[in-house]
Amino acid sequence: xxxxxxxxxxxxxxxxxxxxxxxxxxxxxxxxxxxxxxxxxxxxxxxxxxxxxxxxxxxxxxxxxxxxxxxxxxxxxxxxxxxxxxxxxxxxxxxxxxxxxxxxxxxxxxxxxxxxxxxx
Amino acid sequence: xxxxxxxxxxxxxxxxxxxxxxxxxxxxxxxxxxxxxxxxxxxxxxxxxxxxxxxxxxxxxxxxxxxxxxxxxxxxxxxxxxxxxxxxxxxxxxxxxxxxxxxxxxxxxxxxx
Numbered sequence: 001x002x003x004x005x006x007x008x009x010x011x012x013x014x015x016x017x018x019x020x021x022x023x024x025x026x027x028x029x030x031x032x033x034x035x036x037x038x039x040x041x042x043x044x045x046x047x048x049x050x051x052x053x054x055x056x057x058x059x060x061x062x063x064x065x066x067x068x069x070x071x072x073x074x075x076x077x078x079x080x081x082x083x084x085x086x087x088x089x090x091x092x093x094x095x096x097x098x099x100x101x102x103x104x105x106x107x108x109x110x111x112x113x114x115x116x117x118x119x120x
Numbered sequence: 121x122x123x124x125x126x127x128x129x130x131x132x133x134x135x136x137x138x139x140x141x142x143x144x145x146x147x148x149x150x151x152x153x154x155x156x157x158x159x160x161x162x163x164x165x166x167x168x169x170x171x172x173x174x175x176x177x178x179x180x181x182x183x184x185x186x187x188x189x190x191x192x193x194x195x196x197x198x199x200x201x202x203x204x205x206x207x208x209x210x211x212x213x214x215x216x217x218x219x220x221x222x223x224x225x226x227x228x229x230x231x232x233x
Contacts, residue, residue, distance in 0.1 A: 035222075044213065044224055044225075044226050044227050045170065045213060045215075045224040045227075046224070047220075047221050047222040047223065047224070049221075050220075058220050060220075060221040061121075061221065062221070094169055096169075098217075103217075103220075104158060104217055104218070105175070105217065106160035106172055106175040106215065106217055107160075107162075107170075107172060108172050108181070110169035110170060110171075111169065112168075112169060113169055
């Protein structure tokens with residue numbers, strides 16, 4: 001059973017960079033696409049982007065200028081960096097698994113999510 | 121971007137009754153070369169991540185009770201819960217994975233009447 005676990009600071013100051021890690025267990029990162037999705041408290045879901053295990057990425061244009069995703073296959077980990085954060089970036093951040101060899105599949109595994117609050 | 125809308129925003133249904141949620145996409149999510157609709161439904165309970173219920177608009181994910189069904193094609197889709205159970209109280213989201221950025225509907229909250 002594939003399990004995903006997000007980790008990182010729960011509080012980030014405005015204008016700083018949010019950094020999260022997602023550790024994948026019970027399966028390999030290889031051959032899959034992996035997404036980051038966020039959800040502001042009490043609101044809906046926003047797709048941030050995906051990364052293939054090879055490192056190729058596709059970001060949501062609304063966040064593209066501030067987002068960097070990377071993958072470490074040796075550690076079975078993904079990472080997300082979001083720069084110049086504001087209060088609008090306060091959300092639960094999820095990592096999730098998309099399809100094998102194609103991103104055009106629905107997310108079938110989700111992490112539990114981690115709440116990141118942007119505040120001074 | 122493909123804009124997803126859902127109706128109603130919320131609904132309350134008696135236990136054992138049918139619940140119907142509609143989802144509309146601003147453009148077709150039907151890929152003609154394989155005749156598949158790139159549309160999924162998720163269920164989210166408070167404090168939990170979303171759970172995949174339906175994909176390809178009508179294929180039930182393994183382990184999902186058969187009271188959940190999906191239908192529709194092109195731009196109009198429906199999630200039906202044939203006989204609402206207490207554990208079905210949740211917010212339901214549709215999502216298109218036809219084009220990036222992948223987008224979600226705003227959600228429909230389902231409660232017990």
